Amino acid sequence: MQPNTTKELEFSTALTPRSRITLANKELQNQQRYIARTTVLIPFLGSVLAIGLLPLLGIGLIELSLLVSMYILTGLGITVGFHRYFAHRAFKSNKVIEITLAILGSMAAQGPVIFWVATHRCHHQYSDQPNDPHSPRLHGNGIYNQLRGLCYAHIGWLFESLIVNPLIFAKDLVHNPTIVKINQLYLIWIILGLAIPTAIEGILTGSSIGAFQGFMWGGIVRIFLSHHTTWCINSITHVFGRYRFENADQSGNIIWLAIITLGEGWHNNHHAFPNSAKFGMKWWQFDLGYWVIRSLEVTGMAWDVKSPTPGMIQAKQITSV
Template identity: 45%
Template sequence: MIAEDSDPNGEKPEPRRKTINSPYIHRLQRRHFLLFDILPILGTAGAFAFLRVHPFGLTEFLLLFSMWLATGLGVTVGYHRLFTHRTFTAAPWVAAVLAVLGSMAGQGGVVSWVALHRRHHEYSDREGDPHSPNLSGGGLRGTLRGLAHSHFLWMRRHEYPNVVHYAPDLIKDRGLVRVARLYYYWVALGLLLPAVVGGVVSLGWTGAVSGLLWGGLVRIFVLEHIVWAINSFLHMFGTRRYVSRENSHNGGVFALVTLGESWHNNHHAFPESPSFGLDWYRLDPGFWVIKMLESCGLAWDLKVPSAKRMAAKRLSGNAEPVGNAA
């Protein structure tokens, strides 16, 4: 249902716009695309070139891994499971830390990210979905165009979801809005930290540059493409365990590297669940972190679906994709 604004004159109110198109917003999108989508590609190439000056060692590996893990958990636990789907409730300071870590990933401010993802769920694999791979025609050409669009190119210019419509709960949270307004500073901090650590450990400028490259730009590049592959490949390929109205699939082999996000069909079938794996033997590091927070009294109200509800939506056998059914 489209929300409507009240009119004191008693006239029929205008429907609230779900999306906003303006030259100013499209300029911001192009700038963000260049800074945080194109620059990490160049930074990754630069990191390999810089190996001639400073070799890849234990410090670089630890910086790459720790920054990837921290910011990846910020995206999956914070941006996705907490703020977008409200699958659990967290202590305010935990929510703030998750929002900061998610911001460091360079995938957009928390309010914008949430609005985009909620729109994706509303229109998934139908007209209006900002990054479906299934709306570019049939055949090999349509498949390749769809994958390129959903994986990467859609971010250059797209309809911006109206945050008043899609994220009214977030814009009422003053603390979260303050974090969102400092988005570019958090991204810069995520680049500065590994540079400082690399410089201190090596006691030289080459270590600082190497830390910036591997713990900063390469880390953003790796995490981005992991997240984007969920949007693109897992809406075309993989297995389907549950009934859902779109083409979401599971890619269990990638469960660890995606921190549980690759149980994508499970997630679309039960978007309110903090567990994407749903079963204990399906690896889901994001859910492990939420359970750890719960055990410490820092998270509560976990909305895991019942066994009966899961059984009611379970597909039998190796089901085929359901297409773009509404």
């Protein structure tokens, strides 16, 4: 559910401030489902094509470097930018960093920044309760219903006809002219995220095949991986994982998912302290997003970085692991 930014913003701001979550009109329903299908299918089909072409084109150091570097850069745009900075205001920064994070997060093709933040804040307010946009816990008992819930939380919710009202959940961003403009240019940032690896490999190899390989691995495959690792946070971490802190929901910590999502997989930690810039609470809990924020803080480009005190951690802790 990653709507056209201009029409989505116009429709949503026409809602009354009391309307927290509302059914989209017929035109917007159709538009959302079309965009959701495009969002899910194009990276999937492109990744299948890239893998299918491996015997013919192969994959080398350039493709792998572009895949990893673009994945990390746009992933930091999501975890540091969309999530910790915009959604939870876990730290403060200057306008240049704010714009950079908003653009990098948009390149991940997970939806415009205002949509992403409004949906995520709504998720926290109603986590694993009715009105949670993507909980896997609301679909009944038994293996079949649990699988249905996982599928819904992973992808199915994108096709829903509900609008999370940004006037309620992202009012600060709606009134930020710079962020509104970045939000409106969402498709441009996706194209830029595809064009960068295409141009880099095209220049390095001096061939159209090289440019195509950069587009596929640094662009399409990277988006596919970024989508599904992030969506795993919505689905898997609310069914499986370890529970270090007592929360009102079922969010869990999953170490392997934390590694590939740059720290997001410490989801139980995050729901215990949602406004914390630090997700990995132990020294061994890999959290690249927080390391980036600390680096920005050390260089004076971030300040008021929030994290729980030892006393706050002890008060909520149910296990030391």
